[in-house]
Amino acid sequence: MVFTEFRFLWFFLVVFCVYWGLQNNNHRKFWLLVCSYIFYGAWDWRFLFLLLLSTVVDYVVGLMLSRPKVNSSATKPEITASEVIENPDSKQGWSSLFSGNILLNKPIDQNQRRVWLLVSLVINLGLLGFFKYYNFFTDSASHLLAFLGLPVSIKTLEIILPAGISFYTFQTLSYSIDVYLGTLKPVKNFGDFALFVTFFPQLVAGPIVRASDFLPQLLNTKTLNKVDFRGSLILFMVGYFKKACISDNLSPLVEQYFANPESYTALSCWVAVISFVIQIYCDFSGYSDMAIASAGLLGYKLTLNFNFPYLADNITDLWQRWHISLYSWLRDYIYFPLMKMRPKNQRTELFRSRNILILMLVSGLWHGAAWHFVTWGGLNGIALIVHRQWSSWIAPYKVLLPIRKTLGIPLTFYWFCASAIFFRSNDINSAVQIEKAFLFFHSSGYENVNLQLAWFFIPLAILHWSAYKGWLTHWTEKIPNWSFAAFYGVLSAIILRLMAVNPQPFVYFQF
Incomplete structure (x- = not known):
């Protein structure tokens, strides 16, 4: 169910x-x-x-x-x-x-x-x-x-x-x-x-x-009058839209490409990889939204699990926003105990880097019993270590801070896409082949996926930004009950119209 x-x-x-x-x-x-x-x-x-x-x-x-x-x-x-x-x-x-x-x-x-x-x-x-x-x-x-x-x-x-x-x-x-x-x-x-x-x-x-x-x-x-009905209902509908209308509709294109990547062009590779990172975010964050909303309607509060990770301006910030409940768990029960194995005055940078790498390797293995998941975790561990060193080097140069934030978001998203290839691929060999097409824009294939789908990335980015600003939530909090009910009904009808013909299981159920 x-x-x-x-x-x-x-x-x-x-x-x-x-x-x-x-x-x-x-x-x-x-x-x-x-x-x-x-x-x-x-x-x-x-x-x-x-x-x-x-x-x-x-x-x-x-x-x-x-x-x-x-x-x-x-x-x-x-x-x-x-x-x-x-x-x-x-x-x-x-x-x-x-x-x-x-x-x-x-x-x-x-x-x-x-x-x-x-x-x-x-x-x-x-x-x-x-x-x-x-x-x-x-x-x-x-x-x-x-x-x-x-x-x-x-x-x-x-x-x-x-x-x-x-x-x-x-x-x-x-x-x-x-x-x-x-x-x-x-x-x-x-x-x-x-x-x-x-x-x-x-x-x-x-x-x-x-x-x-x-x-x-x-x-x-629990008392019924303390339940945030509007907030919970909107959150559930947002999660439902992410999963049923975005993730499930992107799933066939992603499956088509990753099943036979050598047959497709480099442009198709880009469309498929970006579609995948949108799919997995909408799939998992959509589930979390619906879980939090369902609990909220019963009077219970669950922890925030995603905090707009694709708007992070560096890799460390991204992993503090993505699957928050897992990475806080790994931090508290793996990273911190590893750090306590040495006194503070003996914790070298190499020691810290080792522990970060162990944490992310465990994260990769937690996500799937395959070497491409472990590789994905290791790559992100290396990225976190590199970012830590880079941040310490340029910390004195405050004038670079605005540039870092401006360029940080697209660069972080680019890295997430590149590393996600290992997460989604069927094996290491397939991942390496896709990486070549994605990083160097070169592929021997000649077939194309549905490239017109790339135009939908723009409205999705706008929707993501509006959700980050909370425009929908702020508006629905102010309108009267009858307006909210009418709006919710219209929104439900639109979502039912946009739902995928073939619903897909949640991606994270396999983990």
Whole structure:
């Protein structure tokens, strides 16, 4: 079930009406939990057991880590989370079954704490590694052994990738790590924790939600008059337009070119590559918009996931605007721990550069189990390192700042397009061939894709700029209700007319 399907609109309508019809906060949460499992089960009900296993493991790990430390006083967490875990209604109704108080009395030493954290890491990353990376690593190992003169055939498996496993694995891992570090107290209410993991608007493609952001929202009884209906409805419609009208309509052209790039001209290469970066942005940011809007209509707030990355004026700024929830996760749980491995006075520039490169290589591998994804991550890691050095060199020359900002946006977009070729290509060899056509404007092919589509880049750029300025949002906030309803109806009719004939699955579902 995807957000652009009509059955989701009916599903959400039922969820919405029953949710706001219930008065008790626990009943509302239980209803959302049931609906979240139904939503996920619509993909493949068998993977519900996998989702439940991950939920139970990290719930138990959190409780074990919360036990009093041996011969030490409890340290006050940086995030005081008593209001996060102490639900005044937790001893009533369905939540009393999972209070977990029996598990919290026995003291625990530091070695035991490490073991419990290791349990979470091994099980979560083990499941992710098996379902997503088993064939990649076995195939790579076979090729390496053959290269070394040891032709050994390692059997690959027909494995179906569970929807959203990369997202909810990172989400539950961050919870266990935060509890281990003492920056977050554990959740005693299993129902609350399960809803944090399975909340359907963001379950299969993010944004990746932190427990410290989401769990406090479960304690407050939501009121209908505090919901920003106009803002949420407009955001959902914007996301729907991005996905159904832009991304899905660009998808056939992109597929056509990347399936057989050697047959097309260099101009077709440019049109296809730019179409792809527009497609993937509209696809993923459109999903995030609809996820945030759906949660908003239920009274919940999800983190911003995109902040107009194609208007960034340097590569560092771009990665602070693109898939924000993922790259903040990688920063907090990979880059910062790597930096803390040395004292501040021993952190050389080479050490920092190494850690940046590791972060982006992990990002590439997270996006896909293939070497062209890893190459894409590595290229962007190198770009971040180069930009860091360049910025330090020209920092004293303030007079160059306006020029840097003026030229920075098109140059950053150009780099993103060039690196995205590795992201989209079917393999390394195909990516290298496309790079030659894109960078040097030379190709041996003679066929053309639909070049007239390039004229649509101009109105899309104007729409993007108007969204950045917030012109539509500001206008819809001021008009009366009847005008807003009429405008929304007209906008819906236009979008339905412009929708792609063949809807496409969300690109990030494969990650």
